[in-house]
């Protein structure tokens with residue numbers, strides 16, 4: 098299968114994040130994409146292509162104008178105030194406050210964030226814009242008739258909702274692609290999110306819709322990030338009732354548990370009968386992932402790809418998380434190789 102990739106991801110390399118009360122190097126670092134790309138080439142799974150530029154229009158089908166305006170202008174405004182270090186938010190319109198968008202940049206950042214894990218640097222906008230174009234280029238390949246493609250996105254996207262960033266995510270690449278599929282004539286799209294963390298952004302974007310079925314397998318929010326979405330009783334609302342599936346799992350879950358959840362998700366996807374399947378491919382379910390608790394081993398990712406392939410749908414894999422940097426390439430490409438058989 099073809100892989101889409103842009104070097105622009107390197108333009109986003111933030112200085113750090115809070116871990117255990119200390120400011121530590123970001124887990125979400127450029128080397129992640131380098132390792133995946135190296136493994137794609139080592140295993141020779143297919144050509145690697147640069148993305149085409151589809152512009153802002155498909156991005157604006159998912160994200161609000163205010164949000165995109167903030168993302169594009171935030172660094173310049175921050176730098177104009179004399180700052181040189183990364184821009185991070187600190188105050189959020191949580192319960193008991195008023196969610197009215199303020200005029201100042203710092204207030205706007207809190208308005209458009211749910212945590213402090215999405216720093217803005219000089220190159221962040223270009224990196225996230227190109228990451229979305231990578232995803233859209235994979236979508237175009239599927240639309241043109243390919244059975245599968247791999248969008249090697251970085252930064253990832255599944256924690257970003259229509260107007261709120263967080264969890265290393267700014268633009269929701271998989272959601273942008275789902276909407277592009279629908280806009281080009283697909284009737285139904287399924288998203289299977291296998292990242293260790295619940296894809297809260299993707300869920301929220303499609304929660305009241307029946308044209309995108311979203312299935313998530315993840316560490317339960319009862320103990321894991323993002324903490325405030327991803328329970329099993331979140332099944333969709335209105336027209337979307339029954340079109341969201343959450344399969345939260347206990348800490349320490351290994352392939353026996355995880356594979357059973359995948360089976361459940363795949364049966365629901367098959368029953369939905371999508372025209373296209375999009376996989377939010379996070380490999381932070383790996384046993385040695387530094388911020389996660391699941392116990393998947395590298396060969397398990399081959400099984401994952403095999404089960405997904407058995408659905409028989411045109412499938413776009415969209416890279417999300419995975420922080421065991423040395424093994425991320427092996428695990429991600431194992432899914433693709435398992436899929437290809």
Ligand code: SP5
Nearest residue numbers: 214253264265294322388417418
């Ligand atoms: C795309 C993606 O995978 N985003 C994940 C964002 C998680 N960020 C916050 C993680 C905080 C977890 N606590 C660290 C525990 C270290 N033992």
Ligand code: ZN
Nearest residue numbers: 292293294418
């Ligand atoms: Zn994750």
